[in-house]
Amino acid sequence: MPTTFMSGRDFNQDVGRAKRAADTGPVVVTDRGNPAYVLLTHDAYCRLTGESGQSIVDMLRDSAPGADFDWEPPKLSDMGLQPAEFG
16 A cells, blocks of 8 residues: 655645545645544545444444334323423
């Protein structure tokens, strides 16, 4: 995986070239000769951070048999409570 270096000026003038280079490896964008930013593909970023790409719902879902059940929240009146009155 080759690393490509680009100056900030070159990056601003040819973002398309930076994106194509990021397909093969990280692109280091320099500012006054010093590394300042790194451009990665989203897949490479997810691999680096360990993100699975799942939503919070997918991560919390229990797919075990019998894990699906119906739940009816209690009514306020059954708990001896009354809705707030505004007015």
